[in-house]
Amino acid sequence: xxxxxxxxxxxxxxxxxxxxxxxxxxxxxxxxxxxxxxxxxxxxxxxxxxxxxxxxxxxxxxxxxxxxxxxxxxxxxxxxxxxxxxxxxxxxxxxxxxxxxxxxxxxxxxxxxxxxxxxxxxxxxxxxxxxxxxxxxxxxxxxxxxxxxxxxxxxxxxxxxxxxxxxxxxxxxxxxxxxxxxxxxxxxxxxxxxxxxxxxxxxxxxxxxxxxxxxxxxxxxxxxxxxxxxxxxxxxxxxxxxxxxxxxxxxxxxxxxxxxxxxxxxxxxxxxxxxxxxxxxxxxxxxxxxxxxxxxxxxxxxxxxxxxxxxxxxxxxxxxxxxxxxxxxxxxxxxxxxxxxxxxxxxxxxxxxxxxxxxxxxxxxxxxxxxxxxxxxxxxxxxxxxxxxxxxxxxxxxxxxxxxxxxxxxxxxxxxxxxxxxxxxxxxxxxxxx
Amino acid sequence: xxxxxxxxxxxxxxxxxxxxxxxxxxxxxxxxxxxxxxxxxxxxxxxxxxxxxxxxxxxxxxxxxxxxxxxxxxxxxxxxxxxxxxxxxxxxxxxxxxxxxxxxxxxxxxxxxxxxxxxxxxxxxxxxxxxxxxxxxxxxxxxxxxxxxxxxxxxxxxxxxxxxxxxxxxxxxxxxxxxxxxxxxxxxxxxxxxxxxxxxxxxxxxxxxxxxxxxxxxxxxxxxxxxxxxxxxxxxxxxxxxxxxxxxxxxxxxxxxxxxxxxxxxxxxxxxxxxxxxxxxxxxxxxxxxxxxxxxxxxxxxxxxxxxxxxxxxxxxxxxxxxxxxxxxxxxxxxxxxxxxxxxxxxxxxxxxxxxxxxxxxxxxxxxxxxxxxxx
Amino acid sequence: xxxxxxxxxxxxxxxxxxxxxxxxxxxxxxxxxxxxxxxxxxxxxxxxxxxxxxxxxxxxxxxxxxxxxxxxxxxxxxxxx
Numbered sequence: 001x002x003x004x005x006x007x008x009x010x011x012x013x014x015x016x017x018x019x020x021x022x023x024x025x026x027x028x029x030x031x032x033x034x035x036x037x038x039x040x041x042x043x044x045x046x047x048x049x050x051x052x053x054x055x056x057x058x059x060x061x062x063x064x065x066x067x068x069x070x071x072x073x074x075x076x077x078x079x080x081x082x083x084x085x086x087x088x089x090x091x092x093x094x095x096x097x098x099x100x101x102x103x104x105x106x107x108x109x110x111x112x113x114x115x116x117x118x119x120x121x122x123x124x125x126x127x128x129x130x131x132x133x134x135x136x137x138x139x140x141x142x143x144x145x146x147x148x149x150x151x152x153x154x155x156x157x158x159x160x161x162x163x164x165x166x167x168x169x170x171x172x173x174x175x176x177x178x179x180x181x182x183x184x185x186x187x188x189x190x191x192x193x194x195x196x197x198x199x200x201x202x203x204x205x206x207x208x209x210x211x212x213x214x215x216x217x218x219x220x221x222x223x224x225x226x227x228x229x230x231x232x233x234x235x236x237x238x239x240x241x242x243x244x245x246x247x248x249x250x251x252x253x254x255x256x257x258x259x260x261x262x263x264x265x266x267x268x269x270x271x272x273x274x275x276x277x278x279x280x281x282x283x284x285x286x287x288x289x290x291x292x293x294x295x296x297x298x299x300x301x302x303x304x305x306x307x308x309x310x311x312x313x314x315x316x317x318x319x320x321x322x323x324x325x326x327x328x329x330x331x332x333x334x335x336x337x338x339x340x341x342x343x344x345x346x347x348x349x350x351x352x353x354x355x356x357x358x359x360x361x362x363x364x365x366x367x368x369x370x371x372x373x374x375x376x377x378x379x380x381x382x383x384x385x386x387x388x389x390x391x392x393x394x395x396x397x398x399x400x401x402x403x404x405x406x407x408x409x410x411x412x413x414x415x416x417x418x419x420x421x422x423x424x425x426x427x428x429x430x431x432x433x434x
Numbered sequence: 435x436x437x438x439x440x441x442x443x444x445x446x447x448x449x450x451x452x453x454x455x456x457x458x459x460x461x462x463x464x465x466x467x468x469x470x471x472x473x474x475x476x477x478x479x480x481x482x483x484x485x486x487x488x489x490x491x492x493x494x495x496x497x498x499x500x501x502x503x504x505x506x507x508x509x510x511x512x513x514x515x516x517x518x519x520x521x522x523x524x525x526x527x528x529x530x531x532x533x534x535x536x537x538x539x540x541x542x543x544x545x546x547x548x549x550x551x552x553x554x555x556x557x558x559x560x561x562x563x564x565x566x567x568x569x570x571x572x573x574x575x576x577x578x579x580x581x582x583x584x585x586x587x588x589x590x591x592x593x594x595x596x597x598x599x600x601x602x603x604x605x606x607x608x609x610x611x612x613x614x615x616x617x618x619x620x621x622x623x624x625x626x627x628x629x630x631x632x633x634x635x636x637x638x639x640x641x642x643x644x645x646x647x648x649x650x651x652x653x654x655x656x657x658x659x660x661x662x663x664x665x666x667x668x669x670x671x672x673x674x675x676x677x678x679x680x681x682x683x684x685x686x687x688x689x690x691x692x693x694x695x696x697x698x699x700x701x702x703x704x705x706x707x708x709x710x711x712x713x714x715x716x717x718x719x720x721x722x723x724x725x726x727x728x729x730x731x732x733x734x735x736x737x738x739x740x741x742x743x744x745x746x747x748x749x750x751x752x753x754x755x756x757x758x759x760x761x762x763x764x765x766x767x768x769x770x771x772x773x774x775x776x777x778x779x780x781x782x783x784x785x786x787x788x789x790x791x792x793x794x795x796x797x798x799x800x801x802x803x804x805x806x807x808x809x810x
Numbered sequence: 811x812x813x814x815x816x817x818x819x820x821x822x823x824x825x826x827x828x829x830x831x832x833x834x835x836x837x838x839x840x841x842x843x844x845x846x847x848x849x850x851x852x853x854x855x856x857x858x859x860x861x862x863x864x865x866x867x868x869x870x871x872x873x874x875x876x877x878x879x880x881x882x883x884x885x886x887x888x889x890x891x
Contacts, residue, residue: 123853133857138830371472413730416719
């Protein structure tokens with residue numbers, strides 16, 4: 001049985017992506033005792049996966065600030081329950097951590113939305129961010145043929161990244177219409193940094209066919225993906241490829257906020273100007289408050305960190321920046337709205353719930369998520385509805401269930417821990433530099 | 435669906451309501467079923483789905499045994515997703531005192547024709563290697579089984595519909611009156627007999643019902659085929675189920691056909707909210723790990739709660755409610771709803787149609803509550 | 811310049827760069843990470859530990875999310891459980 005440890009912090013940040021790093025750094029610089037928790041083995045979240053040691057200067061800067069200010073880093077830990085207010089339980093590879101806090105900052109980021117279509121469950125069909133994460137985790141992509149599909153600016157970033165690492169990106173299939181994108185492009189003009197990003201991406205992707213009004217219709221292969229048929233301006237085209245990187249934008253990871261009792265509206269955590277949720281001691285920053293990208297996450301993270309450290313004036317100084325970036329986030333939302341045709345991609349036999357292999361035909365008859373779940377087991381698997389939930393919400397307009405512990409599958413022994421019973425093994429936290 | 439009169443209208447599309455609808459429709463009666471949510475959405479969805487004989491009392495034994503036979507007769511017709519498995523139960527004894535209980539139970543069941551096998555420590559270990567060493571032995575009841583209740587309830591309801599029963603889901607009841615069910619957002623349903631099969635919600639519809647909610651927690655793991663072969667229950671389970679007023683946990687695990695392990699059990703009085711209580715969950719899992727240390731490393735996928743409908747004497751209420759002969763009850767099944775649903779349906783239908791019940795019904799008649807207050 | 815190490819996937823020796831995850835090793839070995847409940851081959855999808863399609867047995871321990879576990883020299887990975 002693993003060991004248990006109990007630690008106490010003034011500000012506890014859950015999530016080591018841009019929002020979490022910024023929040024933790026700012027709070028720690030205010031001389032409060034801060035810890036940052038992430039389930040990956042190093043900080044950075046998704047967008048800065050393995051980037052905090054080099055590849056991204058911004059990631060490096062924030063990580064350095066966080067460290068210089070004396071933040072406790074708790075990587076490889078998965079938060080799964082709140083046994084009582086002010087306490088979180090997190091599971092590590094072979095131990096359990098009881099984390100006590102005065103203030104909590106939820107920076108749990110987002111995940112990709114996957115929509116089912118025939119063949120989507122074949123090996124080597126991955127998310128767009130998913131394939132990028134795999135490459136960052138050591139998957140060789142040199143000279144591999146990749147089709148990138150779905151929706152959202154992530155597709156371009158992923159395509160550019162893959163190309164940089166030697167992949168042959170055969171096509172980018174964006175489901176949004178040309179006019180939606182044009183309007184989005186105009187919104188970009190108002191954000192100089194985004195413009196620069198945009199131009200850089202254009203250069204990186206020169207020569208890669210980019211199709212709008214385009215989506216995957218069928219992925220083919222025996223044991224692995226061999227080709228994908230895409231629809232492009234109403235016509236079908238089959239492309240032989242090694243990987244299909246396919247994701248339909250992002251959905252906020254609101255499970256922890258939900259478990260704590262924070263109000264969630266339209267799938268986003270409701271926050272006030274200081275990034276405070278409906279629970280006074282819980283803040284939320286970044287994608288869970290609304291998908292808005294990295295820069296917005298950095299600003300929201302800083303506001304949350306400063307607010308948690310009770311530096312209202314300093315937090316307030318960032319409101320203007322946040323407002324600008326939020327406008328971009330709204331433009332994002334509008335431009336990449338999912339079109340109705342995507343509801344028709346799945347055939348009767350297409351698996352919708354991958355954990356329990358529940359096909360579309362078994363689900364379409366149910367009026368609610370709960371009814372479908374009870375009868376078919378859809379959503380009862382280990383993904384806890386994280387994959388099939390957003391898909392069925394889009395396909396059938398079902399609303400998800402309430403969240404119960406554990407919010408990630410954990411070992412029985414972890415769920416069996418009684419808060420306060422752990423041997424108090426304190427890890428002394430070095431104070432901030434002030 | 436018109437509001438013309440039915441012979442019987444049943445409130446509750448859980449396992450008990452569904453079984454009653456099935457039985458009555460197959461006997462040719464015009465049946466309506468109404469539920470405020472979906473099929474089996476109450477305790478039916480939350481429970482362990484076991485089919486067990488219990489020897490807490492003669493009446494409990496009679497009903498569970500009768501009902502178990504009915505399930506066995508039905509099994510060949512059950513669709514795959516009902517996942518009926520006759521995995522058997524092993525009552526686990528940790529010491530000599532509990533082994534004495536094993537011998538008592540064995541004798542009790544032998545006298546009543548229930549096949550059992552007393553297991554010594556070595557045999558128990560062979561059958562269930564993941565139990566911790568040092569168990570004294572156990573009692574194997576091979577005819578016990580498990581199934582997946584929401585699909586079983588759906589199957590029974592569909593069979594009722596094939597015989598003409600009409601089902602209205604997502605329809606909440608405002609109140610019950612003689613011969614009528616007033617619905618909140620739909621025209622009333624009129625029937626000669628009304629059956630309150632609303633489980634933990636039944637006192638809300640029928641004033642004066644002495645039914646209390648008994649909250650339970652469960653946890654299910656990921657797939658570990660072969661980890662567990664039989665349903666395992668600690669003999670202390672009886673102490674837990676016996677307790678009338680305090681919180682308790684008892685070791686009770688079940689193999690699902692999927693290979694997932696279902697871990698229970700817990701009982702609480704007075705807990706009205708459905709949120710998972712972390713302390714109860716932890717307590718229950720600690721107890722489970724005491725019996726099966728190997729559970730410690732298994733991945734838990736979900737936890738949930740449910741409310742059993744508990745009566746003061748631990749027997750269900752099946753029959754006319756004294757105040758109003760046209761209102762019948764089929765509720766109060768506590769932790770034996772799945773097991774006794776089919777038997778309940780039979781003896782309820784017998785009382786409506788005037789057929790001779792196959793087991794004595796007196797112990798389950800609601801009128802017993804008026805006559806005397808049974809103390810345990 | 812990262813070093814190389816060897817793990818085995820279903821008995822197949824796979825050489826990966828240190829810092830690579832077990833999911834990468836499975837893909838390189840051409841082995842589906844798992845077989846779904848209805849018998850379909852499955853591989854990693856989300857790359858971030860939430861889809862559970864990358865589950866494998868590592869050194870006898872089942873249901874390990876391979877996209878979140880670093881390869882260690884000599885690891886025995888099985889996907890055929």
